[in-house]
Amino acid sequence: MNWSKEKAARFDQQIAAEEAKRWKRAWITTTVAGLLLLVLIFFLLRMMRGDSEFYLKQARQELQAANNSDEVTLKLEHAAKARDAANRSLQLDTTSPAANLLLAASLAIRQDDPNFRIEETQMLIDAKSKLAIKDCKTLDLWQAGVAFFYSGDNQLADEALTEAFSRNELRAEILNTLIQVRYDRASENSVLELSQELAKLEPDNCLPWIATAYVYEDRQALEQLVTTYRELLKRNCEGQDMTRWKLVERLIEIGSVSEAETEWNLLNEKSPEFAKTRPSTNAKLLYLQGKNEETRILVDEILSADPDDLDAIQLRGQLYLANDKATDAMAYFRRLIELDPTHPQAHYLLGQAYSKAGMREEAKQELALHERLLNELVQLHAMERNAAADSNNAQIRLAIAQKYEELGLHKIAEYWLQQANAISRQ
Structure with missing residues (x-):
């Protein structure tokens, strides 16, 4: 046998195998390096263009800050930042329902800025026309609803908050605004129902009882008002003096002399200066107690100061x-x-x-x-609230004028008619 030839052949084979391995390793290395380079280029381009989610997060933070701010200038500044972030997010992802919603909400707040630009007006119109409320997250709907409510767009606020509320998330937070929206939209039965739920979720919260009081005041539901004012007093809400005074007034109206006297004495004890500013209440209580001469003397004093x-x-x-x-x-x-x-x-x-x-x-x-007044005033109060919430609605003002005209209250009817005509001329 020719061992030398076989050994040479084996050696050549080994060299060929090693060469093949080197080329394979080189190919893998080149491929991996190419992929890494592509990934690097992708991330570099993304960094240069920006991240849609990053700007969306920034828009959420700024809109929440705008909603939480009581100072107008600061509110408008945060709204401007939210607008810019939402707009940037939309440029990177034109189909984002969240970015579009946040853009509309931030622009709605910005309408109060004297420097609100014409292009912003068009931007707001476009954003509103593309709203896809059902496709948005609950948190975004809640914050947008708050913004729309602040800007006076109660219809959009209602749509956003109603959708958010249907999902059983953030119920207490959503209810705090939704109740106010429904009151402004004259949905009084809804206000009462939602207020009951919020009162259960947040027993110490004053808002549901304040909203309930507003409804019963509009309806002149005296017995219910007495109960509601007592609930407010239990919670030590702001305006305790005013609430207790209103309680005294309602107790006088329903003829609860003893209770009215007790609450009046409490008001005198806790806030004597405030009680002094309400001499008519004292006079009414004296009259209800049958103290006509004392009532007459006090009435003379009141009319002498204010005819x-x-x-x-x-x-x-x-x-x-x-x-x-x-x-x-x-x-x-x-x-x-x-x-x-x-x-x-x-x-x-x-x-x-x-x-x-x-x-x-x-x-x-x-x-x-x-x-007739007793029956019509509840509806008139609701209509007047709608008019106050929509300063450009001539039709509601015409309807109010017609109602007052039907009641024979011509001067009030003329006032509402003038308002409607002034809006129509704009």
Whole structure:
């Protein structure tokens, strides 16, 4: 055998195998290096262009800061930063529903800026037209809802917060704003229902009881108001003096003399200076207790200081009526109506005075107006809230004017008609 030739062949094979391995290693190394280079280029380009999620996070932070700020200038500054971040995020991801929502919300706040630009107005219109509320996160919907509410866009605020609320996340946080939105939109039954839930979630929170009080005040639901004011007093909410005074007033109206006296004495004890500013309440309590002479003296003092004090004028008329001086009583009740045409109690009392004077037809008309006012005022208050929330709505003002015209309250009707016409001319 030729061992030398075989050994040479084996050696050549080994060299070939080693060469193949070297080329394979070189190919793998080159491929990996190429991939790493591509990844590096990708990240470098991304860093140069920016990260959509990074800007989205920044927009969320700035919008939340804007919502939490009570100082207008600071609120507008944060809103501007939120706008820029949301807009940058949209440039990197044009299909992002979150970025579009945050852009619309930040621009809504920025409308209060005197330097709000024309291009921002168009940007806001475009962003609102592309809203995809159902595709947004609950946190974003909540913050956007707060922003829309602040800017006066209660419809969008309601849409965003209602969708967020349906998901059973952040319920207490969402309710705190949603209740206010629903009140401004005159959804009073919804306000009462949502307030009950919030009161259970946050027992020490004053807002649900304040909102409930607003609804019952609009409805003149006296018994419910008494209960609601007591709940507010339990929680030591702001405005304790005012709340206790309102409680006294409602107790007087429902004829709970003993309870009214107790609360009045408490008000005098805790806040004597505040009580001094409410002499009419003291006069009404004295009248309810049958202390007519003391009432008369106090009413004289009040009218001497303020001839247009509504409560004192009413009490003066009631004192005359109690002494069978119907004609004198009529003059004061007419004065009361002149100062406050929507005062339902004044029309009732004037009807009583007419009846005592034997003027049955006049009495019938005033008592009928009294009933109509009681029924219509709840709706009118809701309509007026809608008008206050939408300063450019001429139609709601025309509807209010028509309502007052139907009630025969022509001066108030003319006021609302003038407002509607002024908006239409803009």
